[in-house]
Amino acid sequence: MRVDEQDPPWRVVRAFAQPDGAALVHLHNVSGGVLAGDRLSLDIDVGPRAAALVTSTGATRLYRHREGAQDSEQRVNLVVREEALLEYLPDPLIPFAGSRHFQSTDIALGAGATFMGWEVTAAGRLAAGERFAYESLRMRSSIRAGARLVLQEDYRLDPKVRPLASVARLGEYTHMTSFYACQEGRPPAAWRELENGLNQVAAQRSSGTVWGASTLASDGVIVRGLSIGGRDLSAALLEFWRVARKWLTGQDAVPPRKVY
Numbered sequence: 605m606r607v608d609e610q611d612p613p614w615r616v617v618r619a620f621a622q623p624d625g626a627a628l629v630h631l632h633n634v635s636g637g638v639l640a641g642d643r644l645s646l647d648i649d650v651g652p653r654a655a656a657l658v659t660s661t662g663a664t665r666l667y668r669h670r671e672g673a674q675d676s677e678q679r680v681n682l683v684v685r686e687e688a689l690l691e692y693l694p695d696p697l698i699p700f701a702g703s704r705h706f707q708s709t710d711i712a713l714g715a716g717a718t719f720m721g722w723e724v725t726a727a728g729r730l731a732a733g734e735r736f737a738y739e740s741l742r743m744r745s746s747i748r749a750g751a752r753l754v755l756q757e758d759y760r761l762d763p764k765v766r767p768l769a770s771v772a773r774l775g776e777y778t779h780m781t782s783f784y785a786c787q788e789g790r791p792p793a794a795w796r797e798l799e800n801g802l803n804q805v806a807a808q809r810s811s812g813t814v815w816g817a818s819t820l821a822s823d824g825v826i827v828r829g830l831s832i833g834g835r836d837l838s839a840a841l842l843e844f845w846r847v848a849r850k851w852l853t854g855q856d857a858v859p860p861r862k863v864y
Contacts (some may be wrong), residue, residue, distance in 0.1 A: 614646065617661065624855050626655035626689065637665030638705065640673035646680045648690065652714070655689040659860040663695045663726075668702035669739060675704040682710070684717040689853065692721035693845070693860060696779070696834060699728055701737035708744040713788040713823070715750065718852055720785045722841055726834060727768070727778040735778065736763040749788040749823035777814075777830040779837050785848035786824030795819040798851050802827055805847055809840045817844075 613635035620628040631646070638644065650656050666676060684690045699705060711719055725741070728734035740762050747755040761768060768774045785798065799817050802825065806815030813831040820826055827844050831837040842859060849857040 613642075614644065622655075622657060622858055624655065624858070626657055626691075628860055629656060629658045630661050630860075631658065631694075632661045633664070637667050637700075638676045638678065639667050640670040640676055640704070642676045642678075644676075644678040646678070647683075648681070648692075649683045650685060650688040650690045650717075652685040653687045654685070657691040657693065657858075657860055659693045660695045664697045666697065666699040666703040666705045666738070666741075668700055669704040675706055675740065677705070678707045680707075680709040682719070682721075683712050684714060684719050686714040687716040688714065689718045690721075691845075691849075692719070694723065696724040696726050698726045699738035699741050701728060701732075701734040703738045704740045705738075706742045706744075709746075711745075711747045711784075711786075713747070713749045713786060716787070716789055717749075718787045719747070719824075720783075720845060720848055720852070722781060722783040722845075724779060724781040724834070724837060724841070727774075730778060736768045736774075738763060745782075747784065747786060747820070747824065749786060752822055754786065754820045754823050755784070755826065774830065777832055779829075779831040779834050781829045781831070781837055781841065783827040783829075783841055783844050783848075784824060785826075785844075785852060786820070787852050788823050790823060792819070792822065795823075795825050798848065799825050801847055801851065802844055805840070805843050809836070809843070812836050813840060815840065 613633045615632045617630040727736050742760040744758040799819050802817035815829045817827045846857040
């Protein structure tokens, strides 16, 4: 692993060797969170036939917006070259009361490349009574497998304008997540098999959560989830990852060792 450039507040703690030869990398935000007006950019390029597991050392905290400042912003660009593997497993995004944030994630897969990853968004600092107390959260994502666009979404949450606790929206749920498992070049019939396997896992984890898995336009499958607590969500995501990794690579998942 080589770090070409890193500027505050991002820091790569170090890389650990995984049992399968992959590099386990921890990302750390030394400022403790994302401030109003911050412009963060993360670029990860996994070379041909290389393997990396990238995680964070803690949740991404979005601090209160300051009057006169621009919205905070974080852009993630992930490139997985030919026959390479990238697993991107960040901790949850926690928007504090009054925060305004935009986040984009773009993923590009080369021939035979594999990607697995998730994103988790909490309702806020629940222990502080900040349930959907943020001002604005916009999330944009795209995945390309070769020249094919297999996923693109762009949504914005404005709790004060459209209350998210409404029964028509999130209701009692406080956490939402997406898990992606992609491999360039796999035929559609193969993805239906993985979809069925992930839906079997989902059916076993229905206490306090709702889940659903479906194939993408091509080259992958997605699992969506809603939960009334983060702990059940984390356990389920690990199980989805284990099933998908075994199916895609033939190898068992090794949960990342955290650095505190």
